Amino acid sequence: MSASPGHDVILKLEDISKVYAGTVAVKHANFEVRKGAVNVLVGENGAGKSTLMKIIAGVEQPTAGRVLLDGNEVSFSSSGDAVSRGIGMVFQELNLFGNLSVAENVFATRELTNVFRKIDHKGQESRAAEFLEQLEAGIRPDMLVEDLRIGQQQLVEIAKAVSLDARILIMDEPTSALSAAEVEILFRVIADLKARGVAIVYISHRLEELIRIGDYITVLRDGRITGQEEMRNVDTQWIVRQMIGSDAKDFAKADGHQPGAEVFRAEDICLPRVTGGLAVDHVSLSLRAGEILGIYGLMGAGRSELFDCIMGRHGQASGRIFIDGKQVKERDTTRRIQRGLALIPEDRQREGLVSILSVASNLTLASLSRFVSLFHIRGGAERQAVTQMVRELSIKVADPAQEVSSLSGGNQQKVVIGKALLTGPKVLLMDEPSRGIDVGAKADVFRTMRKLSRDGLGILFATSDLDEVMALSDRIAVMSNGKLTGMFERAEATEAAIVAASALGHGPAHGEQRR
Amino acid sequence: MTDIPAKAAAPSASGGSALLTLMKLRTFIALIVVLVFFSIAAPNFLSAANLILMAKHVALNAFLAMGMTFVIVTGGIDLSVGSIVGLCGMVAGYLVLNGVDLQFGYTVYFNVVEIALITLLVGILIGAVNGLLITRLNVAPFIATLGTLYVARGLALLSSDGRTFPNLVGKPELGTTGFGYLGAGKLLGLPVSIWILVVVALGAAYLARNTPLGRHIFAVGGNERAARISGVRVNMVKMFVYMFSGFCAAIVGLIISSELMASHPATGESFELNAIAAAVLGGTSMSGGRGTIGGTIVGAFVIGILSDGLVMMGVSSFWQMVIKGLVIIVAVVIDQAQRRLQSRVTLMQMAKVS
Numbered sequence: 057m058s059a060s061p062g063h064d065v066i067l068k069l070e071d072i073s074k075v076y077a078g079t080v081a082v083k084h085a086n087f088e089v090r091k092g093a094v095n096v097l098v099g100e101n102g103a104g105k106s107t108l109m110k111i112i113a114g115v116e117q118p119t120a121g122r123v124l125l126d127g128n129e130v131s132f133s134s135s136g137d138a139v140s141r142g143i144g145m146v147f148q149e150l151n152l153f154g155n156l157s158v159a160e161n162v163f164a165t166r167e168l169t170n171v172f173r174k175i176d177h178k179g180q181e182s183r184a185a186e187f188l189e190q191l192e193a194g195i196r197p198d199m200l201v202e203d204l205r206i207g208q209q210q211l212v213e214i215a216k217a218v219s220l221d222a223r224i225l226i227m228d229e230p231t232s233a234l235s236a237a238e239v240e241i242l243f244r245v246i247a248d249l250k251a252r253g254v255a256i257v258y259i260s261h262r263l264e265e266l267i268r269i270g271d272y273i274t275v276l277r278d279g280r281i282t283g284q285e286e287m288r289n290v291d292t293q294w295i296v297r298q299m300i301g302s303d304a305k306d307f308a309k310a311d312g313h314q315p316g317a318e319v320f321r322a323e324d325i326c327l328p329r330v331t332g333g334l335a336v337d338h339v340s341l342s343l344r345a346g347e348i349l350g351i352y353g354l355m356g357a358g359r360s361e362l363f364d365c366i367m368g369r370h371g372q373a374s375g376r377i378f379i380d381g382k383q384v385k386e387r388d389t390t391r392r393i394q395r396g397l398a399l400i401p402e403d404r405q406r407e408g409l410v411s412i413l414s415v416a417s418n419l420t421l422a423s424l425s426r427f428v429s430l431f432h433i434r435g436g437a438e439r440q441a442v443t444q445m446v447r448e449l450s451i452k453v454a455d456p457a458q459e460v461s462s463l464s465g466g467n468q469q470k471v472v473i474g475k476a477l478l479t480g481p482k483v484l485l486m487d488e489p490s491r492g493i494d495v496g497a498k499a500d501v502f503r504t505m506r507k508l509s510r511d512g513l514g515i516l517f518a519t520s521d522l523d524e525v526m527a528l529s530d531r532i533a534v535m536s537n538g539k540l541t542g543m544f545e546r547a548e549a550t551e552a553a554i555v556a557a558s559a560l561g562h563g564p565a566h567g568e569q570r571r
Numbered sequence: 572m573t574d575i576p577a578k579a580a581a582p583s584a585s586g587g588s589a590l591l592t593l594m595k596l597r598t599f600i601a602l603i604v605v606l607v608f609f610s611i612a613a614p615n616f617l618s619a620a621n622l623i624l625m626a627k628h629v630a631l632n633a634f635l636a637m638g639m640t641f642v643i644v645t646g647g648i649d650l651s652v653g654s655i656v657g658l659c660g661m662v663a664g665y666l667v668l669n670g671v672d673l674q675f676g677y678t679v680y681f682n683v684v685e686i687a688l689i690t691l692l693v694g695i696l697i698g699a700v701n702g703l704l705i706t707r708l709n710v711a712p713f714i715a716t717l718g719t720l721y722v723a724r725g726l727a728l729l730s731s732d733g734r735t736f737p738n739l740v741g742k743p744e745l746g747t748t749g750f751g752y753l754g755a756g757k758l759l760g761l762p763v764s765i766w767i768l769v770v771v772a773l774g775a776a777y778l779a780r781n782t783p784l785g786r787h788i789f790a791v792g793g794n795e796r797a798a799r800i801s802g803v804r805v806n807m808v809k810m811f812v813y814m815f816s817g818f819c820a821a822i823v824g825l826i827i828s829s830e831l832m833a834s835h836p837a838t839g840e841s842f843e844l845n846a847i848a849a850a851v852l853g854g855t856s857m858s859g860g861r862g863t864i865g866g867t868i869v870g871a872f873v874i875g876i877l878s879d880g881l882v883m884m885g886v887s888s889f890w891q892m893v894i895k896g897l898v899i900i901v902a903v904v905i906d907q908a909q910r911r912l913q914s915r916v917t918l919m920q921m922a923k924v925s
Contacts, residue, residue, distance in 0.1 A: 367800065393802040407800055410793035412860045422801035424783040431782045475801065490772055 063090040066255050067143075067224055070120035074107050081107040083279040084121070088272075089224060092253045094246065096266045096287065099276035099299060099391070105259050106148055108276070109226045112257070113145040114138030136165065144222030146213050148229045148259075154202030159184040161201055162216045186545045190248075192241050207233040208210045214242065218249070225249060226257040231265065232354060232520075236559060241394035243269055261520075263292055275299055278494055311510060315530060318381065319481040320513040325365050325375035327358075327538075336373070337538035343514040344481065346507060350529030351518040353558055358538035359518035360402055363485045367399045368392045378484060392421060396482035400472050400489055402518075408472040409460050416442045416452065416456035418471050423478040445474040450500060466497020473504060483487040484508065486517040490524060500527060522551055573890040583694050591916070594909040597902065598853055598869045604871055609880035616883060623719040623762065627830075629875035630768040633868050634823045635846035636853070638816030640867040643850055644792045644857030645812050647705065647712035652846055652877050654723035655697050656839030659824030661727045664834025666734030680745040687753070688826055690851045694821025695814045697723055702810035716813075720843070727836040736834040754830030764826045771822070775815075788812060792859030848895070849874050852902045873898070 067089040075083040082104040089095050090111075099105050110116040111123070114132030122129050125141060132138040135145070152161050159181040160167075168176045168183070184197040193211040201209060210233045217225055227246075231239045246256060246269060260266055266273065266287075273290060275283040275298035283298035320343040327336040336358045343349050352360045365373040368389045376386045384395050401407035409418055419442050420427065427438040442456050449470045453463060460471055469489065476484060489505070490498045505528065509515055519525050525532055532549050534542035534557035542557030635652050642649045663686055670680035671703030681689065697719060704715035756763040779785040787808045799805050806885070823842070827894045828834045853870030855862030877898065881891045893910040 073851075270604060302722055369800070388804075389799060390802040390804050401797075401800055406794070407796045408788045410797050410860070412793045417786060417789070421798070421803070423788070424786060428783055431784070433781050433783060433786070479802070 063093045064089045065089065066126060068124040068127075069108070069112070070124065072108070072111060072118045072123070074104075074111060074116060078403060080558070081279055082111070082118075085276070085279070085281050087274055087281065088284075089255050089257055090272060090399075091223075091255045092250055093271035094258050094269050096257045096261045096270035096273045097257060097276065098261075098263070098266060098273065098295060103276040103299075104279040106228055107279075109145065109228055109257060109259065112138070113143055113226055115145075115397055128364070139220060139222075142221075142223035143226070144217040144220035144224070146210075146217045146228060146230050148232070150206075150209050150213055152201045152209055152213060152216075155200065157181075157200055157211050158188070158195055158204075159197035161212060162187065162197070162219050164216075171521040184198050187219045188212075190218070190245055191215055191238075193238070207235060207238060210234060211238065211242075211285045214245070216446055218245065222254065224255045224257065226259075228259045229261065230258075231262065239265070246545040265294060266295070267292065308310065310530075311506065313346060314353060314511050315347035315509075316512060318342050319345040319379065320516075321378040321381075322366060323371065323376045324376075325362060325374045325377075326448060327361050327365050327370055336365055339375075339535070339538075339540045341533055341540065341543070343516055345482075345512045345514050346509050346510050347519065347530045348515045348528055349531050349533060350525040351516065351533045352520070352522065352525040352554055353518070353535035354520060357535040357558065359535055360487050361538070362517065362535070363399055363401075363487050365517070366392075366485060367397060393479050393481075396480070398422070398476035398479050398481035398484055399486070400469075400476050402487035402491065404465070404468055404472055404491075405536050408475075409468060410563050411461040412459060413510075414457045415446075415451070415453050415460045415463065415471055418460045419445055419456070421472050422477060423480070426478070426480075441478060445478060449474050449477075464494070464497070466493035466500070468495050469497065469501060470504075473501065477508075481513065483514045483516065486515065488519055489517055490519070490521070506538045522554065525554070526551065534558050581806045591909065591912055594905055597905050597909075598866055598873065599901070600870055601852075601873050601898070602876070605876050605880060608706065609876065609883070613880055613883040616880060618797035621883075623765075625876060625879045626765055627762050628879060629685070629872050630764050631823050631826065632842070632849055632875055633768055633871040634819045635816075635842055636773065636867045636871045637772060638812075638819035639843075639846040640850045640853070640855050640862045640864060641775070641779075641788055641812040642712075642816050643847070643855050643857060644788055644859060644862045645809055646792045646795065647809065647812070648716065648847070649698075649701065649813060649816045649855075650713065650716040650843050651697065651701060651719040651723055652823075653839040653842035653844075654682060654818060655694050655817055655820035656824040656827065656842055657836055658697070658723040658727040658730075659690045659694050659821040660828040660834040660838050661730045661736065662693050662819070662835055663687070663825055663828050664739055665730055666690075667739045667750055668736055670745070670747075673882050680747055682746045683741070683749045683752070686747070686750070690825055691818060691821045694817040694819075694824070696817070698814035698817025698820075699810065701817070702813035705808050705813070706806040715828075724836075724840075731834075731836055735836075739828065739832045739834065750829055751832055752829070753826050754828075764830075767822065767826075771819070772864060774869055779864055784808065784811065789860060792861075794860075812818050814829055845874065848899050852899060854906065856906070 065088045069085060069087040070430070072082055072085045074079070085108060087108065097105050097108070107116060111118050114135045114137045117131070117133070123131065130141065153164065156164070159177070162184040163180045168179045170176055181197040188195050188197060191211050191214065193208060195204065195208055195212065202211060204212065210230065214227070214230055230242060234242065249256060258266070258270065270287040273285055273295065274281060275285050275295060277299060285294070312477050323340045325336050325339045326334055329335040331379060339362055341349070351362070353358050364370055365375065366377055368387050371387070379396055382394060386392055405411065410421065416438070420438050424433060427441065446453060446456060451467050451470045451474065453467065460468060463471065486505070489501050491502070505515055517528070526549065530546055532544045532554060533540055534545065534554055536558050541560040542554065544553065577657055615621055638652065640648055666686045666689065670678045672678050701716050701719055704710045704718070705712050739750050741750055753763055758766050779788070787798065787803045790801070790803055791805050791808050795805060824839065827838055849871035850862065850867050851857065851870070852873055853863070853866030853868070855867060874895065877895060878891055881894065
């Protein structure tokens with residue numbers, strides 16, 4: 057591709073690969089970052105964007121390949137290393153210290169000190185105030201980060217990165233929790249940085265955003281780079297084609313079966329937030345047997361928290377839930393599982409799997425009582441159930457006695473699903489079931505969801521992927537700011553309406569928690 | 572040695588490397604090394620009498636180490652076991668000598684079996700206190716059991732004003748005789764305490780391998796959040812492991828008092844450290860989730876044989892401490908090296924596949 061004048065390549069990745077236990081995240085990627093331009097990186101969930109950026113920012117080291125900065129080969133052993141070379145990053149998952157003030161966060165690891173190494177708090181706060189001023193966020197630098205709204209926290213993260221005075225600034229989904237007005241401000245800041253010759257790497261899922269501010273675009277699919285162009289030469293169709301490829305996303309067709317009677321109902325679910333307000337705000341919904349109800353929402357919309365409430369993971373949650381019309385009075389997870397609820401959590405590593413146990417032990421962990429006579433686990437019965445589940449979900453594992461951490465992400469996810477299914481649930485809650493797994497495994501997971509709904513299971517699944525929620529759901533619920541802001545029958549749902557509903561309560565007029 | 576039962580049965584997918592196998596068997600190798608070394612270096616080491624004597628020594632630590640293993644596997648620690656040993660010894664001694672004064676002129680004396688049961692109950696109760704502090708009041712295990720360490724030791728000293736309960740022969744007319752059987756009795760030529768160890772060890776190994784509770788102990792230690800979401804009653808599991816640890820400590824208290832026919836309130840000081848050492852040597856990971864009863868028993872034997880052998884060789888007890896410390900450190904270093912090697916082998920295979 058031909059570059060515009062003045063946009064010199066400042067950083068170059070050559071043939072970079074990165075392998076994690078469980079997945080190959082990036083395969084032989086080549087990527088160029090140009091000065092004074094917004095270099096956009098797109099790809100689906102789990103395509104490897106975040107990994108690639110972490111390599112540039114020195115957070116992760118590549119398994120193979122070279123990184124060239126100004127034409128010289130470099131290797132960053134830590135993020136501090138990268139920062140000292142002028143590379144800053146706004147992380148997707150916020151990397152802030154909640155127990156410290158905004159100013160202390162902005163200057164973490166490079167505190168302003170006087171000659172006696174005493175931290176100059178006044179100076180830090182006034183400098184931080186300047187950066188926050190730019191972002192028009194109304195955040196005082198002496199506030200504790202944990203007391204801020206998630207969107208405001210994201211702005212602090214951005215202020216922190218901007219304050220680095222970096223030559224290369226990486227922004228990983230910086231707008232995912234921002235309101236429309238805040239996004240406008242961010243774009244002004246980006247334009248300003250660009251004018252000063254800063255190279256910006258911008259990652260986002262929102263195509264309209266990318267096309268608006270991008271200068272160069274690179275598309276990642278399954279850890280490989282599938283397209284690299286100047287933004288003015290491309291359109292949405294091109295991007296989508298590169299992202300999805302010829303093997304278009306396989307959502308498994310709906311089979312047209314009719315959902316049955318109501319199997320699950322939640323009434324008035326509320327969960328107070330530690331910082332005040334409600335993380336889940338009077339949510340009521342009902343689910344029929346054999347129905348797939350998709351819950352769409354942005355980061356921090358309260359989807360995961362809603363699932364947690366339903367599973368009885370929060371003692372302070374209020375509201376009522378019903379299964380088959382009978383109220384579930386049990387408040388603990390163990391007995392709610394016995395009543396027919398099962399959760400596939402969003403974070404596989406932290407909440408889904410016991411990674412040092414075997415595939416078999418993980419699969420039967422939630423349903424051991426099925427294989428027990430008196431107190432003895434009947435090995436034969438357990439093995440049989442494991443074998444059957446491995447076959448049913450086509451989990452690729454040589455021997456179920458293998459440690460579960462040796463599997464790929466997709467197969468690990470199938471183990472989590474298998475664990476939930478072995479409890480014989482009536483209602484399955486799936487939180488981002490396709491996150492971080494490859495295309496083939498995704499298709500398997502979607503097919504499994506279809507099959508389960510055909511078998512009469514009620515499925516609630518939460519996602520921030522618009523295509524996914526449109527393609528899989530019989531009905532679509534939208535959450536924003538803890539509230540249920542929309543409920544659409546599949547036939548009447550449009551992308552525009554769903555996106556609009558997901559932004560409700562995020563507008564600047566609704567800053568009820570600002571202080 | 573470091574994996575869970577289900578995996579131990581099958582060949583590891585990433586195995587095949589001889590070095591890895593060697594590292595996994597390190598505790599067994601260490602046991603063979605110390606056995607061979609001392610049978611050459613120390614005369615009479617291999618005599619039947621000496622082996623039985625050593626086994627009796629080892630048994631005491633092995634009981635505590637088994638309880639400790641379950642606790643550590645759940646990600647906790649129990650520092651109070653030594654004090655529980657002391658307190659339970661005192662409880663048993665007190666009951667044999669004084670019975671329970673009912674305040675209005677009557678004193679109830681229990682027979683030896685009842686005394687043993689009451690003592691075990693005391694151990695379990697202290698374990699339950701540990702468990703409640705940790706699960707209900709969210710005290711860190713280290714702190715909670717440090718607290719009960721002091722409390723139990725203080726109570727043991729208070730019970731006799733710091734004196735020893737001597738001469739626990741009991742009186743035939745009160746039915747309190749026979750307390751010496753636990754410590755001195757023999758069954759089929761082996762000391763009773765060894766038989767008890769065999770029974771408890773088999774029970775614990777069965778529990779770890781074949782019961783839901785055992786599986787849950789490993790799950791809680793491997794990933795507490797995931798276990799909770801899977802419906803494991805995490806608090807109950809934790810209560811159990813501390814109560815079991817207290818139970819094991821009570822057995823040790825009984826056996827020591829019975830062997831000496833006297834109860835001394837300072838008995839069991841620093842026993843908790845030996846128990847932790849045996850568990851770690853046997854492949855129990857301090858970060859939780861990994862450990863086996865078999866490994867811990869072997870670890871207890873390595874430590875016990877090492878110290879008895881060194882005594883027989885006439886090595887100074889100061890050097891013994893240095894050597895014991897080095898053995899523990901080396902064991903953990905090898906353990907870490909094995910983990911790294913294992914994960915590298917796995918990663919290489921994954922990179923090759925893709």
